[in-house]
């Protein structure tokens with residue numbers, strides 16, 4: 001039997017950590033982001049249109065607009081867990097304050113999560129179109 005190499009053990013440990021979803025994976029590399037179904041996207045869009053739109057479309061009240069690519073790159077690096085917490089609890093950034101749940105009082109965790117993924121989806125599309 002061949003001895004197991006250290007690199008193989010490390011690789012396996014890395015893969016297992018990633019599957020646990022506990023690492024702060026950049027949103028653009030996140031499994032959920034890359035497997036977003038049309039249904040989820042539609043739910044995210046609905047929440048966005050009802051609640052997030054007033055601030056994030058044109059960058060009102062200090063919010064990043066969907067064309068502020070650099071701002072969203074910084075946010076993406078935090079990973080979904082941290083970002084979801086920011087929106088659920090409300091967030092004080094350098095440029096302004098976001099109310100808890102982005103003002104969607106009746107939204108569930110899952111709906112908020114979907115609206116965040118929708119934002120990143122739109123930002124990614126806007127960036128592709130502006131290149």
Ligand code: HEC
Pocket residue numbers: 047048051052053054055056060061062063064075078082083086087091092093094095096097098099101102103104112115116119
């Ligand atoms: C009243 C205006 C307002 C509304 C409504 C709003 N936001 Fe925000 N949002 C902000 C501001 C202001 C910031 C912080 C900007 C900064 O960095 O200073 C922010 C930041 C964020 C961030 C980055 C958080 C972080 O950890 O960096 C995300 C993600 C986000 N908003 C998503 C949403 C979603 C999803 C909705 C709708 C459910 C929403 N926002 C509704 C104003 C708003």
